[in-house]
Amino acid sequence: MQRRSTTQQSLIIDAESSDAPAPLSETHLQVIDSFRQGDVVTIDGLPVLGPDVVWFRRTPYGAVLLTQTCDAVRPEKSTVALVPIVRLEGSTASEARDGKLLRYIHVPSADPEAFADLSVIATIDKALFAALPRVAGIDQTDDDAVRKFGRAVGRRFGRFPFPDEVVPWLRPLEVVMQSKHDKNSPEGAAMRDVVELRVEAVGGWQDPPYALTLCVIVKAGVIPTFPDDEQPPCPDDLAAWLRTDTGDLRQTSGAIASRLATERMRSPSSASVYWLWLSLAEAWAARCTPDVGKRPAEDAAKIRSAVTGVDADLVDEGGFDLYRYRRSEQLDIDHLSPPIPL
Amino acid sequence: MSLYTSPEDLVLLSRTHPIPGSGPPARTWTSSIFTGLSGIAVTTALLVGPVPDAKSLSESTRPPLTQPAIPPAQAARPVQAGPAQASATIVRDLHAKSGLTWEQLGRLLGVSRRAVHLWAAGGRVNSRHLELLAQLRGIVDNLPAENASQRRMLIFQARQAEPSIFDTFLRQHTGEEGVVAGTPFSPDQLLGARYDEVESE
Numbered sequence: 040m041q042r043r044s045t046t047q048q049s050l051i052i053d054a055e056s057s058d059a060p061a062p063l064s065e066t067h068l069q070v071i072d073s074f075r076q077g078d079v080v081t082i083d084g085l086p087v088l089g090p091d092v093v094w095f096r097r098t099p100y101g102a103v104l105l106t107q108t109c110d111a112v113r114p115e116k117s118t119v120a121l122v123p124i125v126r127l128e129g130s131t132a133s134e135a136r137d138g139k140l141l142r143y144i145h146v147p148s149a150d151p152e153a154f155a156d157l158s159v160i161a162t163i164d165k166a167l168f169a170a171l172p173r174v175a176g177i178d179q180t181d182d183d184a185v186r187k188f189g190r191a192v193g194r195r196f197g198r199f200p201f202p203d204e205v206v207p208w209l210r211p212l213e214v215v216m217q218s219k220h221d222k223n224s225p226e227g228a229a230m231r232d233v234v235e236l237r238v239e240a241v242g243g244w245q246d247p248p249y250a251l252t253l254c255v256i257v258k259a260g261v262i263p264t265f266p267d268d269e270q271p272p273c274p275d276d277l278a279a280w281l282r283t284d285t286g287d288l289r290q291t292s293g294a295i296a297s298r299l300a301t302e303r304m305r306s307p308s309s310a311s312v313y314w315l316w317l318s319l320a321e322a323w324a325a326r327c328t329p330d331v332g333k334r335p336a337e338d339a340a341k342i343r344s345a346v347t348g349v350d351a352d353l354v355d356e357g358g359f360d361l362y363r364y365r366r367s368e369q370l371d372i373d374h375l376s377p378p379i380p381l
Numbered sequence: 382m383s384l385y386t387s388p389e390d391l392v393l394l395s396r397t398h399p400i401p402g403s404g405p406p407a408r409t410w411t412s413s414i415f416t417g418l419s420g421i422a423v424t425t426a427l428l429v430g431p432v433p434d435a436k437s438l439s440e441s442t443r444p445p446l447t448q449p450a451i452p453p454a455q456a457a458r459p460v461q462a463g464p465a466q467a468s469a470t471i472v473r474d475l476h477a478k479s480g481l482t483w484e485q486l487g488r489l490l491g492v493s494r495r496a497v498h499l500w501a502a503g504g505r506v507n508s509r510h511l512e513l514l515a516q517l518r519g520i521v522d523n524l525p526a527e528n529a530s531q532r533r534m535l536i537f538q539a540r541q542a543e544p545s546i547f548d549t550f551l552r553q554h555t556g557e558e559g560v561v562a563g564t565p566f567s568p569d570q571l572l573g574a575r576y577d578e579v580e581s582e
Contacts, residue, residue, distance in 0.1 A: 241491065241509035250509030252492065262495070268482040270498045278502075286465030286503030317499045324505065347508040352496040362491070 063114055063165060070169040074111035074119070077177035077188045078104040079149040080168065085123055085161035096159050100124040103146055103155040103176050104168070105192060118162045126152045141198070144191040146176035157195050199368035201238070204345035205249060207329035209238065209370060212253070215292070215326055226296035229319060232261045234356045237367035251349040253327065254367055255320040259357050262316050263308040271310035281318050292322035317353050324351035465503040471514055472501040479521045480533025489517060489550055513554060520546065 063071070082102050084095030102121040104111060111119050127135055127143065135143035135154050143154040153176070177184050201209065216236070219227045237254040265271050273281075280298075283289045290298075299315040306312065327349040331339035354363075476486060476497075483494040490497065490513050500506050506514070526532040536546045544552065 241507060248508075250507040252496075252507060252510070268484050268494065270483065270501065273502065282465070282503050286469055288504070314502070317495060317502075317504065321499060321504050348505065350496070350505045350507040350510060351499070352492045353499070354493045354495070358493060366491075 063117070063169075067166055067169045068114050071112055071114060071165060074104065074106075074108065074168075075175065075177070075179055075185075076104055076106060076108045076111065076192075077146060077148075077155075077175070077179075077185070078173050079124060079146060079153070079176040080104070080121070080171040080173045082121070082163075082171055085121055085159060085163075087159060087161070096123055096161075098123040100126055100153060101149070102161075103144075103149075105155070105157075105160060107189065117165055119165055119168050121161050121163050121168070122155045122157055123159055124149065124153050125156045126150070127154050128152060138191065138194075141191075141195045144188060144195075146188075148178050149174060149176045157192070194371070198371055201368070202244065202247065202249070202345065204247065204342045205251075207331065207342050208251070208327045208346045208349065211328060211330060212236075212323055212326040213370065215323070224293075224296070225300035226293050229296045229299060232257050234258055236370040237359075237363075238370050239363065239367040247345040248347045249345060250347050251327070252367075253320070253324040253349055253351045253370075254359065254363065255323060255351060255353050256359050257316070257353065257355050259355050262353060262355050263310070263313045265310075265313075271313050273314045274311055277311050277314060281314070288318060288321055288325065290318070290322065292319055292326065295319045295322050317351075320351040320353040324349045465505070468506045468511060468514070469501055469503045471518055472497060472506075475514065475518050475521060476501065478529055478532060479517075479536065480529035480531075481536065485547070486517075489547065489554075490514065491554060517550065520550070 079101045080103075082098055084097045085102055086093050087096055101124045103124055104119055105122050106119040110116055124146065125143070131140070132152060132154070134140050136145050142157050144157065146153045146155055155176070177188050179185060215226075216230060220230045221227060233255055235254075235256045237256065239252040239254060240249040241252055242250060263271070277298075281288060281290055281295070295315055295318050299312065299319060302309060302311045302315055327346075329342050329346075331342055334342070472486075475481075476483065479486070481489070483497050487494040487497045490510060492510070496504075500510075500514075521532055521536075524532045524535050526535055538545055540546075543549065
């Protein structure tokens with residue numbers, strides 16, 4: 040066994056040696072049943088292993104139990120994972136609460152301004168954890184809140200990494216979605232009927248160039264249903280308004296959404312609404328064109344050649360099958376990250 | 382590379398039913414939009430001319446769609462059209478000739494029937510979907526049948542020791558390629574998996 044520090048808290052022990060942490064005592068065993076993911080404990084700091092020293096990230100607001108409840112309560116597991124709590128204010132707090140900052144998870148039961156900071160994760164002995172003052176960070180009677188916390192942890196670590204050169208293609212759509220979603224505009228209203236945006240690389244993500252499909256998945260009942268498989272006829276005036284003589288879409292997503300709002304008021308299950316929804320999905324797909332800005336020519340060329348095109352598929356949430364689900368990824372890219380180097 | 386095929390690039394196979402007002406001389410073998418895509422030879426064979434024998438092409442690239450009852454593609458007379466119109470025409474033509482419902486076409490192409498509706502109306506089609514459309518059209522064009530009803534019957538007809546044409550096409554394009562996440566683990570990976578190396582009873 041090698042001891043590299045003389046301070047009590049940074050004592051390093053070979054886990055295979057006889058000095059490894061002792062099994063949990065009866066007292067501890069009685070306590071761990073109550074451990075829950077999201078619990079907040081009072082602790083001075085969390086250890087971070089450096090090249091020559093173990094240093095401590097101070098945690099004046101405490102730390103949050105990250106370990107899943109099912110694992111935290113198992114007596115044979117001797118450790119749990121903790122992350123520090125930070126206090127956020129203003130727009131940062133607002134974005135974090137809205138799930139826009141994946142680094143932070145709100146733990147409102149502890150403090151309205153408290154957020155778990157997932158950028159530092161420490162492994163703590165359960166015996167120590169059991170001895171710490173502990174309160175619930177999440178209302179454990181609120182199933183949705185409990186699941187939300189778990190999903191936020193998974194999202195931080197389980198997001199699909201879109202290829203770097205594909206991100207600039209998707210970012211314009213993301214910007215539009217963010218800018219319009221909560222706005223009192225026809226396009227914002229249409230977006231609020233969208234359950235999820237997923238991106239398929241038809242043929243796979245192995246090698247560029249990618250042929251992408253934007254899957255716009257909307258709430259059930261939003262797209263008009265017709266009695267048979269046939270296409271509902273698109274009214275001539277609408278067809279002429281939507282497309283040029285050569286068949287290209289001539290309207291922007293905003294214009295289509297405006298007309299959609301009008302038609303939905305008039306007759307929500309009409310063929311016009313059907314075609315306007317399809318065209319709106321296509322117009323959103325058309326947004327996926329990269330802005331290479333001031334990137335070096337080589338990078339710009341690499342980005343432009345990474346995607347051969349983006350088409351659209353409008354599906355309601357009951358009609359998106361497992362086949363498509365397995366081959367698509369949720370559109371979830373980090374909008375605050377700087378331009379991605381290639 | 383342009384986002385979509387230019388009108389000059391998109392030359393669709395139309396051996397038996399040329400698109401009205403089209404019919405320029407045979408094109409050269411190159412098409413920039415498909416450069417680098419897998420299965421390029423099969424697709425290109427169906428999209429641009431001059432069109433070599435489909436059998437030799439399929440054998441040199443992807444596993445051939447085994448269909449002994451189907452004669453190999455014959456030399457096609459390519460046609461030109463604008464991208465939106467051309468893809469819309471091929472979708473409508475495929476729907477009419479195959480006798481397949483929009484839903485069935487969608488299944489074969491891995492999209493919803495609404496996407497096929499949109500394509501038939503001129504909606505944008507990505508290059509991989511164009512490939513699949515062209516492959517499917519090549520198959521339908523070469524079915525030994527005289528009308529849509531007969532073609533539909535042949536497409537679903539059970540065959541000796543191999544799946545129907547419909548199922549064969551579906552299987553070829555529903556492999557594991559493209560699986561990214563969603564449900565990234567198969568049942569045999571999930572069932573019986575342990576959370577840690579050692580489990581205590």
